[in-house]
Amino acid sequence: MPAPSLRRLLPWALALPLLAQAQAASPPVAAAASAPPPPVQSSALDAPLFYQLLIAELELQRGQPGVAFQVLLDAARRTGDEALFRRVVNVALQARAGNEALQATRAWRQALPESTEALQTQLQLMAALGQLGELPGPLLDWLQQSPDGQARAQHLATLPRLVRQPNAFDALEPGLAAERDNAAARSLRRSLAACVIAQLAQQAGNHPLMLNQLREARQLDADNQLPAWQALDLARHLPAAEELIDRGSRDPAYRLAWARALARDQRSVESLALFQTLAAEQPDEIGHAYAIGSLALDLRQPKLAESALRDYLKRLPESHANRQAAQASALLLLSQALEQQGQLKEAARVLDEAQDPQRALEVAFRRALLQARLGELEQARAAARALPGDGPDIERRRLLAEVQILREANRWKDAHELLGQAVKAEPDNTDLLYEHAMSLERLKQFDDMERQLRRVMELEPRHHHARNALGYSLAERGLRLAEARELIEAALEIGGQEPAIVDSLGWVAFREGKLDEAETLLRRAYRARLDTEIAAHLAEVLWARGNQEEARRLLDETSARDGSNEVLRSTRRRLGLR
Incomplete structure (x- = not known):
């Protein structure tokens, strides 16, 4: 049998940095003869290492990954080469030897303690192997290595994907609490431990505990910005978390995240003000103009929306990676801003410029709405029934578009009948049931409305809009106010502090005669939206x-x-x- 070729034995090794160094030392063919030769760099591939790599590859080909693993691990430890450590881990994983892969990552970290890749690999393996009790230490090391609050927040956001076990909180909390309470540890590490407990509490839906831990994290290290980043998520559930938001921050990334969080929570007034400040400070960032246009439109400030969106479209670069999609999105908003100003023909003309195929259905729907507002109701309904697209839900989307057109024309009875037919065809579709319930309320068929909403809650227990709608309807009619409050408070817990739900709670308080509470809640809701x-x-x-x-x-x-x-x-x- 002929001897195996080295070209066949070591294809992967040629990509290693230690071999690349040897290749880089060769002078280019086209170099001038008079040019001085580059300095010679010795390759790290000495005879023992070459022999180890050769033996390891031969053992792999013979089906002996255990021997190859030991040989490569010894080589990696001796050289401290990151590519070799990576290879060792891959060999163990291919052999489905998780514990050996974890052993290699520990050796990797010992040899290269600053290696982020080694640390991340160790975390992933420990989580996959269910070794959650040992996870707090490396997890805190990872956060400590991160440069700032934004990076740490991004890391924590991956925790649900990293640790998927249902007992994550119970398994990790004791070790994290010990790190947090270790008086001999650095204040930053203790503070980060409290932040991780807070993140786990959020995953478990325990928002009061999350707030408690974030407060403790800030007390342990006032310079740790991670609690301020985490508070942006918590504020949608607990208004008290507002105290942790860094309102004086000059970090553009944090302020942008704050503005987006406000928009996400439908606090359009505050979000718009912050985006306007950001736009003044960062005039070259055209994304701020788009955000201002969208928020102003939501607040029924169409002139401001039009100005911002035209500015965005004017400055949208030809080289934008998704220019067609970005342009279409802005044109759809601009059309609505013109529509709010009564410029219906100009709104229709602007829609004609939106050419993104992915937005064809939305463009067609907006065009149908414009037809209805121009008095062409039957043509608009026909256009809704012919909306472009395919897929399992396209017929439902066409029906809901026609319902919206009828509602806009105050044809509530027709809309209700159309929805009734759809509900008969799909009796367990919560979207249709909810919309049908809203039309029943409009027609003052309150008992049927309540039955429909309770059916929605039965099918989808976390449907906060159904809870809010029923609670508000009861409060509006002055009925079962204690139950109305319970429903709306549950909606707030599930859906967050949306201004519309805060408004409902304020209205319940008014009906209960609690005028102080009612005014406080309604001012808060109106300030946000x-x-x-x-x-x-x-x-x-x-x-x-x-x-x-x-x-x-x-x-x-x-x-x-x-x-x-x-x-x-x-x-x-x-x-x-x-």
Whole structure:
């Protein structure tokens, strides 16, 4: 049998840095004859190492990965070469020898204690092998190696994917608590331990414990910015977490994350103000203009939205990686801003410029809405029934588009009948059931509405919109107020501190006669989102408390922005205002 070729034996070794050094030492062919030769660099591939690599590869080919593992591990320890350690771990994993792979990563970390790759590999292996009790130490090492709060927050965000066991909190908390309470340890490490406990508490849905641990983390090390990053997520569930947000931060990344968190939580007023500040400080970042346009549109400030979106489109570079998609998204928003200003034909013209195939359905739907508002209702309904696209849910999307068109035209009975047909076809579809319940409420069929909403909650226990809708409906009619409060508080716990749900709780408090609580909640909701119905509720509470001048001013300002709103108009009539 002919001797095996080295070219066949060592294809992987030629890519190692220690062999690359030898290749790099060769002068280029086209070098000028008069040029001085480059300095000679000795390769790390000495005779013993070459022999070890050869033996390891031969053992692998013979089906002896255990021997190859030991030979390669010895070579990696002797040279401290990261590529060799990586190879050792891969050999063990290919042989399904998890404990040996973990042994190699520990040796890797001992030889190269600053290696982030070694640390991450160790964490992944320990988690995969279920060695959660030993995980706190390396996990804190990983966070300590990270350069700042943003990187640490990103690492913690991967924890649910890293540790998927249902007993993660119980397994990790004792070791983390010991690290947190170790007075001999550095304050940063102790603070980070509290942050990890907070993250695990969030995974378990224990928001009060998360807040407690973040407060402790800040006390242990005031310079640790990770609690401020984690508070951005917690604030959607617990308003008290606002105290941990770093409002004076000058870190652009943190302030951008804060602005996005506010937008995510539908706190559009605060988010818009922060994005406007960021845009002034970073005029070259065109993404801020897009955010301003979207938020202004949500707040029914169409002129500001139009200005920001035109600015974004003007500055969108030709080299943008997804220019067509970005342009289409902005044009859809711009069309809505023009529509809010009554410029319906210009809004339709702008839609014609949106050419992204991925947004074809949305463009067609907006065009159908415009047709309806131009008085072409039947054509609009036909367009909704012919919306482009395919897939298992396209018929449902077409139906819901037609329902929306009918609602916009105040054809509530027709919309209800259409939804009823859809619910018969899909009796367990929670989206359809919820929409059908909302049309039942509009038609004042409250008993049927309640049955539908309870069916939604039965099918989808965490459907917070159904809980909020039923709680608000009960409060609006002055019925079963204790139950209404319970439903809305559950909606807040599940869905977070959305202004619409905070408004519902404020309305329950008003119906209960708790005017102090009602005013506090409604002011908070309105401060976050300049919503017409929230304004009407707040005005009514102010009026009941004798603050009629502020109530009248609030209603006048809101009427100038959205005077056709039915809730607003009925509130004005009830208070004797025109």
